[in-house]
Amino acid sequence: MPENSSPTPITNNSWVSGAFRPDYTTRYEFPLYLERVSAGFPSPADDHLDRKLDLNELLIEHPSATFFVRVSGDSMLKACVHPNDVLVVDQSLEPRDGNVVIAVVNGELTVKRLCKQGKRLLLMAENDDYPAIEIHEEMDLLIWGVVTTVIHRM
Amino acid sequence: MGCRDNGYPSYVSNMAPCLALLDCNNFYVSCERVFNPSLQGKPVIVLSNNDGCVIARSNEVKALGVKMGAPFFQVQPLVRKYKIQVYSSNYALYGDLSQRVMVLLGELVPVCEVYSIDEAFLDLSLADGSSAKFAYQIRTIIRKWTKIPVSLGLGRTKVLAKIANRVAKQVPEYEGVFDLTTVDPEPVLAKVDVQDVWGVGYRYAKALRQQGIETALQLRNAPQGWIKQRFGVTLLRIVLELQGIPCIPLELCPTPKKGITCSRSFGRPVEQLAELKEAVATYTTRAAEKLRQENLAASVLTTFIMTNRFKEEPRYSNSATVTLPVATDDTAELIHYALCGAEAIYRPGFSFIKAGVMLLNLGPVSLVQSNFFDTRDRERYRLLMSTIDQINHRFGTGTIQFAAAGLKKTWKMRASNRSPRFTTRWDELPRVKA
Numbered sequence: 152m153p154e155n156s157s158p159t160p161i162t163n164n165s166w167v168s169g170a171f172r173p174d175y176t177t178r179y180e181f182p183l184y185l186e187r188v189s190a191g192f193p194s195p196a197d198d199h200l201d202r203k204l205d206l207n208e209l210l211i212e213h214p215s216a217t218f219f220v221r222v223s224g225d226s227m228l229k230a231c232v233h234p235n236d237v238l239v240v241d242q243s244l245e246p247r248d249g250n251v252v253i254a255v256v257n258g259e260l261t262v263k264r265l266c267k268q269g270k271r272l273l274l275m276a277e278n279d280d281y282p283a284i285e286i287h288e289e290m291d292l293l294i295w296g297v298v299t300t301v302i303h304r305m
Numbered sequence: 306m307g308c309r310d311n312g313y314p315s316y317v318s319n320m321a322p323c324l325a326l327l328d329c330n331n332f333y334v335s336c337e338r339v340f341n342p343s344l345q346g347k348p349v350i351v352l353s354n355n356d357g358c359v360i361a362r363s364n365e366v367k368a369l370g371v372k373m374g375a376p377f378f379q380v381q382p383l384v385r386k387y388k389i390q391v392y393s394s395n396y397a398l399y400g401d402l403s404q405r406v407m408v409l410l411g412e413l414v415p416v417c418e419v420y421s422i423d424e425a426f427l428d429l430s431l432a433d434g435s436s437a438k439f440a441y442q443i444r445t446i447i448r449k450w451t452k453i454p455v456s457l458g459l460g461r462t463k464v465l466a467k468i469a470n471r472v473a474k475q476v477p478e479y480e481g482v483f484d485l486t487t488v489d490p491e492p493v494l495a496k497v498d499v500q501d502v503w504g505v506g507y508r509y510a511k512a513l514r515q516q517g518i519e520t521a522l523q524l525r526n527a528p529q530g531w532i533k534q535r536f537g538v539t540l541l542r543i544v545l546e547l548q549g550i551p552c553i554p555l556e557l558c559p560t561p562k563k564g565i566t567c568s569r570s571f572g573r574p575v576e577q578l579a580e581l582k583e584a585v586a587t588y589t590t591r592a593a594e595k596l597r598q599e600n601l602a603a604s605v606l607t608t609f610i611m612t613n614r615f616k617e618e619p620r621y622s623n624s625a626t627v628t629l630p631v632a633t634d635d636t637a638e639l640i641h642y643a644l645c646g647a648e649a650i651y652r653p654g655f656s657f658i659k660a661g662v663m664l665l666n667l668g669p670v671s672l673v674q675s676n677f678f679d680t681r682d683r684e685r686y687r688l689l690m691s692t693i694d695q696i697n698h699r700f701g702t703g704t705i706q707f708a709a710a711g712l713k714k715t716w717k718m719r720a721s722n723r724s725p726r727f728t729t730r731w732d733e734l735p736r737v738k739a
Contacts, residue, residue: 158707206571214399214405214408215409215450216405216409216449216450216451217439217452219729220734220735220737222736223737223738224738224739225739238737243449243627253737259343259493260340260735260736260738261739276739295452
């Protein structure tokens with residue numbers, strides 16, 4: 152409790168006046184590194200220090216249009232897309248023949264390879280156990296985005 | 306930057322100005338649909354904090370007559386009958402998607418004023434008069450890149466752009482863009498109720514209707530001298546804007562904050578002081594985070610608590626204001642003062658439904674002057690707060706909390722049906738089927 156706290160009756164929006172200091176009778180010491188950890192000698196590399204490598208720079212070209220999604224299922228194994236991998240999806244890219252895309256099929260987000268064979272449009276799996284999905288005119292197909300990178304933990 | 310006589314910044318050349326209001330259609334619903342495409346075409350609503358009332362409706366729900374702000378319990382029968390999908394508000398998601406839209410917009414249109422979470426005013430003045438075409442392109446790109454559908458209304462002034470935006474939304478044939486600068490505005494303004502004009506609220510509208518002014522067109526044609534004398538210069542500006550004379554410039558630099566408030570209603574009534582203090586400490590933490598983000602410090606803090614005004618039970622509402630000896634942005638210090646305030650105004654025997662904290666008298670933290678009696682090691686605590694902020698930023702809000710804010714927080718608001726934080730949490734990413 153604060154020192155010098157006389158119980159002042161408080162009414163609506165009244166101003167509390169008087170010495171009112173926080174209580175410092177207990178203290179907990181937290182070790183904080185307040186100084187830079189120095190190498191102990193001036194490094195010959197100091198004048199040539201380059202910047203840090205940032206994965207965002209490597210993987211993301213259009214930040215406003217880039218989303219991450221996680222994979223369930225194994226129909227794209229041959230494309231190196233495994234269950235629980237994270238895919239980097241860029242919605243700004245125009246989907247081209249051969250791209251791995253996220254498509255909305257029957258209201259669900261699915262990952263497949265887009266294939267144009269003449270006039271036919273197919274969503275191919277990359278796993279012999281799974282058939283291709285042919286897109287007919289009456290079907291409601293929306294290409295949600297193009298997969299640019301798959302992030303796979305070893 | 307300097308303004309010319311007509312209120313426009315001098316970098317806009319002498320061509321006739323063309324402003325646009327861009328706003329996202331049913332924004333919160335649209336956000337829910339981004340990662341859940343099966344919601345397209347289905348009736349969807351989003352509820353406010355505590356699942357109290359409807360704050361967003363899809364077009365299908367609007368067609369059923371559900372009003373904005375309708376209490377959820379009133380809407381329940383319709384929800385069951387029409388299988389309306391109900392979501393609790395997911396501000397982490399909405400804030401992130403809003404930022405994407407606004408950043409993208411900023412890349413497409415150099416002069417842009419973000420007005421709210423889902424609205425922005427743009428300067429689309431183009432020498433060759435192809436503003437409407439540009440607007441369609443903006444709409445298409447935003448839809449493709451972020452999946453958020455937007456509507457644009459073009460007009461010579463902000464007020465006219467707002468009206469044009471409403472028309473763009475109401476008439477599907479316009480495909481989301483309506484240009485008031487290339488058509489005769491009179492038939493359009495004649496159909497707009499005076500209360501729907503931006504800046505004309507309920508009270509002005511009531512007084513105007515008594516004088517026979519019921520539409521935007523009638524307001525536009527009202528004698529200026531009379532408007533200024535009877536209603537003041539604020540309404541006169543609106544009349545001039547309706548006439549196509551810009552009076553409200555684009556605000557490109559946001560005005561500095563005068564106060565930061567954090568308050569919420571509780572998920573259930575709170576009667577114990579201990580729980581009330583937990584809530585107050587939590588809200589103080591959040592307000593202090595916002596304070597530090599703006600590099601401000603506060604020297605006045607107000608704590609307030611209240612019971613439910615709408616229930617038939619004993620009522621109590623009170624607040625306590627503390628002037629701090631030294632302006633501060635330190636959560637620990639602010640929590641202490643906020644809790645003292647809460648203790649002072651708490652009364653047993655009441656069911657509290659809401660509490661909050663207001664930080665006032667804000668000033669830049671770099672200009673804070675200590676006083677002779679100040680014994681607090683401010684440098685040290687500044688480092689501590691900076692470290693905590695960085696950890697919370699990296700690992701998620703609330704990773705490190707102050708014990709005073711409580712661990713279980715059973716008083717916290719309900720959000721029983723919130724969708725995952727698809728774009729801000731690694732463990733809540735949307736799933737795609739392979």
